[in-house]
Amino acid sequence: MTKAYSYIRFSTPSQSGGDSFRRQTEIAREYAELNGLELADLKFTDLGRSAFHGANLKRGELKDFLHAVESGTVAPGSFLLVEALDRLSRAPPSKSQRLLLDLIDSGMSARVEF
Secondary structure, eight states: OOEEEEEEEESOGGGGGSSHHHHHHHHHHHHHHHTTOEEOSOOEEEETOOOTTSHHHHTSHHHHHHHHHHHTSSOTTOEEEESOHHHHOOSOHHHHHHHHHHHHHTTOEEEEOO
16 A cells, blocks of 8 residues: 655644644545555654754755655655645745755655645
């Protein structure tokens, strides 16, 4: 069964009291279930880490995910489940799209829910 990895991010620690974590977790679970994917136990979260200046790519768990893909820990053809493109990056659209395309070019299947 193809594995799916969830990436959950919200920008500020104060958002931990809201619904963001639950909502993003539920979206990943539902998508995996509806599409016959095994939701991996290994989850990547950047809770309270902004993506505006790329902190999640420089020192967050999104960086760890990219290393896991490069090292083969995450197999090609696996899915990365993300609620929306702005969970990956708050950079201008051209840079955000480039990140998404780099993930796909690395062999990942990315699902962004809008």
